[in-house]
Amino acid sequence: MTKIRNMEEFARLTGISRPTVSKFFNDPASVRVSTRNRIEKALEQYDYRPNIFAINQNRKLTKNIGILVPYLADPFFAEIARKIERRCIDAGFWPILFSAHGEQKTENDILDSLRSLKPAGALLAPLGRRSDRAALEQFCRAVPTVLFDSNIEGIGTAFIGSDNAHFVGQIVEYLCRTGEPPCFFEMQPVNPNANKRRNAYIAVMERLGHVPNVLRVEGGGWDFEKVGYEGALAMLDANRLTTNTVLCSNDRLAIGFLTACYERGLKVGYAEGCALRVAGIDDHPFSRFTCPPLTTVAQDYESVSNRSTETLFQLIDSDGPPATRVEMLFEGRLVMRASA
Known part of the structure; x- marks a missing residue:
């Protein structure tokens, strides 16, 4: 042939x-x-x-859509990226997916590479506090961009994400209503969502007449389960818990916390004989399969991914950016399971 x-x-x-x-x-x-x-x-x-990619590049407006997430090994980002990718394909675009691996330099290199591909638009979940704001601003001036998950004020034409204050309000009120008020278990924040969740916890506890108790453990990066596990072991061994209810800043930390409880022989749940109640936030894809299954607040993956892509498609089809930056937050859904 x-x-x-x-x-x-x-x-x-x-x-x-x-x-x-x-x-x-x-x-x-x-x-x-x-x-x-x-x-x-x-x-x-x-x-x-x-070579469809070469054909695409020769067009005045390519059909490429750049998708950037902080850490693709995180099943949360894998799930939402999967939904966004599917929507782009269905709309006739060619999605190109990147992971920053939690590193600012990698994120900057990806932004440079994306610009060279002449994308029709981009969907970015930036690192947050580790991001290079100037690099993000430069990229967003050149490419129609919608931020999702992690909001950096003033960056991009739109932000689509989750209402973290609503998430925390639901879970704290539930935990206070059904048992002892929770402490808040967190690590060094890696993006603005973590700070918003801590601040919301403090505000809700004070509104309900309780004294907030924030417990921060050592460790950074994106290996949340390991940080949660090692931090929980140290905390349990030092007897630092002043309540039998623990609200973790996210489900991945909670998964590590549950493992530490198992190793120390502490039964988790709300049934008779349980030593602790443990809850998280996000409804991580693995949360229903922990032991016991994790009580949490579910992210609206479908709405965030759909609205992010719809907003970007509208920007691509429009004559220019809107007069004001678009922001939309989706509320969460309380998911009650056996851990709390």
Whole structure:
């Protein structure tokens, strides 16, 4: 079988003009039926597939959509990126997914690479406090951009995320209503969401007439389960808990906390004989499979991913950015399971 290296060779072998062949690959319906049949028959004969990425780059407006998340190994980001990717494909765009691996330099390098790909737009979940604000601002001036999950004020044309204050209000009120008021178990914050959750916890506890108790453990980065596990062991061994109810800043920390409880022989739950109640925030994809299953507040993955992509598509189709930055927050849903 003849090996065809590019579209020019394919056009020469088929006897069809290069512009017509290019037109077919951009939109098969745009060429005559007889010509389309000839091209499709030749594709079967020579088993040729064009470099769609190169074709895309030659357009004035590409169909590329850049998607950047802080840490793709985190199942939360994997799930929301999967939904965003599917929406982009269904809308006829070509999603290109990147992970910053929790590193500012990697995030900056990805932003530079994305700009060179001439994307029609981008969906960014920035690192947050570790991000280079100047690099993000420069990128967002050049590319229609919607931020999701982690909001950095004034960056991007829009932000779509979750109402962290509402999340925390639901879970704290539930825990206070059904048992002892919770302490708040956290690590060094890696993005603005963590700070918002802590501040909301303090505000809700004070509103309910309780004394807030924030317990921060050592450790940083994105290995939340390990930080939660090691921090909880140290805390349990030092007898630092002043309540039998623990609200973790996120479900991944809670998963580590549950493992530490198991190792120390502490039964978790609200049934008779349980030593502690443990809850989290996010409804991490693994939370229903912990032992015991984790009580939490569910992120609205579907709404955040759908509205993020819809907003970006509107920006791409519009003549320019809106007069004011768009912000939309989705509320969470309390999920009561056996841990609390």
